[in-house]
Amino acid sequence: MTHTPWRRRAASLASASALAVLCAVSVRGQDPDPLGRLDPNSRFAIELIMDSASTAGLPTRPLMSKVLEGISRKADGRRIVAVVRTDFGYLKTARATLGGVSEEELAAAAAVLEAGAKPSQLAAFRVRQRGRSDLEAFTDWADLLTRGVPRDDASSAITKLWQDGADDATFHNLWKSVQSDILQGLNPGTALQNRVRETPGGPTPRKVKPPEGQQENQSSR
Amino acid sequence: MIDSEEHPYVEWIAREARRPVLTDSAARARLMAAIRAEAPRALRRRRWAGLLAPRTLMLSPLGGALLAAGLVGIGVIAGRFVHNRDVRAADGRSTTVAVTPQLPVSDTVVQFVFTAPRTTRVSLVGDFNDWDTNRTPLTYDGNVGVWTVTLPLSAGRHLYAFVVDGSWIPDPRAPLAPDGGFGHANSVKIVGGSRS
Numbered sequence: 001m002t003h004t005p006w007r008r009r010a011a012s013l014a015s016a017s018a019l020a021v022l023c024a025v026s027v028r029g030q031d032p033d034p035l036g037r038l039d040p041n042s043r044f045a046i047e048l049i050m051d052s053a054s055t056a057g058l059p060t061r062p063l064m065s066k067v068l069e070g071i072s073r074k075a076d077g078r079r080i081v082a083v084v085r086t087d088f089g090y091l092k093t094a095r096a097t098l099g100g101v102s103e104e105e106l107a108a109a110a111a112v113l114e115a116g117a118k119p120s121q122l123a124a125f126r127v128r129q130r131g132r133s134d135l136e137a138f139t140d141w142a143d144l145l146t147r148g149v150p151r152d153d154a155s156s157a158i159t160k161l162w163q164d165g166a167d168d169a170t171f172h173n174l175w176k177s178v179q180s181d182i183l184q185g186l187n188p189g190t191a192l193q194n195r196v197r198e199t200p201g202g203p204t205p206r207k208v209k210p211p212e213g214q215q216e217n218q219s220s221r
Numbered sequence: 222m223i224d225s226e227e228h229p230y231v232e233w234i235a236r237e238a239r240r241p242v243l244t245d246s247a248a249r250a251r252l253m254a255a256i257r258a259e260a261p262r263a264l265r266r267r268r269w270a271g272l273l274a275p276r277t278l279m280l281s282p283l284g285g286a287l288l289a290a291g292l293v294g295i296g297v298i299a300g301r302f303v304h305n306r307d308v309r310a311a312d313g314r315s316t317t318v319a320v321t322p323q324l325p326v327s328d329t330v331v332q333f334v335f336t337a338p339r340t341t342r343v344s345l346v347g348d349f350n351d352w353d354t355n356r357t358p359l360t361y362d363g364n365v366g367v368w369t370v371t372l373p374l375s376a377g378r379h380l381y382a383f384v385v386d387g388s389w390i391p392d393p394r395a396p397l398a399p400d401g402g403f404g405h406a407n408s409v410k411i412v413g414g415s416r417s
């Protein structure tokens with residue numbers, strides 16, 4: 001038997017140590033492929049949608065989140081593909097309607113469309129004050145539609161408040177009141193109409209003109 | 222050539238060389254003490270030299286493979302330990318106090334509350350935890366009958382739901398998002414707005 005020189009042994013040990021460190025690092029940073037749990041056809045379809053979204057300059061994160069939600073809900077692969085494709089369509093429409101808005105606002109606007117609003121109703125939000133976010137307005141709008149408020153009623157109420165400069169708290173308080181009334185059994189459309197009449201147009205009168213018919217009823221809440 | 226008999230210095234040098242050397246006992250003792258003091262240092266040097274000196278190790282191929290496998294195993298175990306530690310830290314069992322100092326500047330600590338006294342397990346799923354039903358369990362407070370979890374969220378709009386004993390339920394205190402095609406609505410949390 002030949003004697004291996006100490007240097008070669010040392011090199012072997014160093015290699016084994018490096019391998020061990022690499023294994024540790026790989027286990028530490030293990031991030032399983034999120035699409036790995038889809039069947040090959042569904043995975044391919046999802047990847048195509050993601051590529052299309054990237055090419056169109058649309059955010060892929062909301063779409064990937066939808067994939068993960070579907071997987072977590074144990075939805076069928078074809079179902080997941082259909083949902084993601086539909087969401088992609090909403091994102092595309094929202095972008096075409098609103099122009100350059102943030103990823104968050106785009107996702108919120110897509111949810112409004114998904115809840116039943118028409119793109120033309122969303123178009124009123126294309127013009128906005130610098131630095132003003134429509135996240136809260138879109139979120140409450142989508143909620144009202146999801147709870148059964150008639151589309152045109154919800155759209156006109158939210159749009160009116162937005163155009164009158166209502167802030168996030170105003171939108172949120174409106175939502176809170178309406179959903180409370182709905183939970184107590186009031187008709188969703190009626191609940192909105194009642195609460196809109198009580199809602200001031202905004203917190204700062206110098207900037208905001210209250211909606212018509214609100215002057216005599218602002219302190220009723 | 223110089224002859225010793227002809228040169229008196231040669232004879233003197235030879236006489237001096239033949240004279241016995243006389244040392245006193247104190248000098249001898251000093252010399253021995255110096256040697257004794259030197260011995261431990263030399264021994265230590267020899268030990269280090271023994272550790273540092275190149276040598277040949279003999280290892281069979283099987284032994285080498287086992288050694289390599291052992292090292293890899295140590296690496297994997299260490300990696301899993303670190304990974305599990307991070308997962309435990311992120312799964313919501315940490316208190317707000319523990320989490321807050323590590324937050325990125327943009328993150329906000331958000332508390333999720335679900336009232337359900339008669340359930341056995343409640344967890345939180347959302348776009349912030351990849352909709353993983355096991356990653357963010359809620360803790361039950363028996364005094365007030367609510368399940369809570371506190372976690373840092375980045376600013377923006379987040380979709381989420383509670384998983385209550387296996388059933389997905391939207392947060393009754395938050396706006397709803399459309400069902401998204403999976404048959405159940407989610408909730409929406411806006412972090413970082415003027416309201417949050």
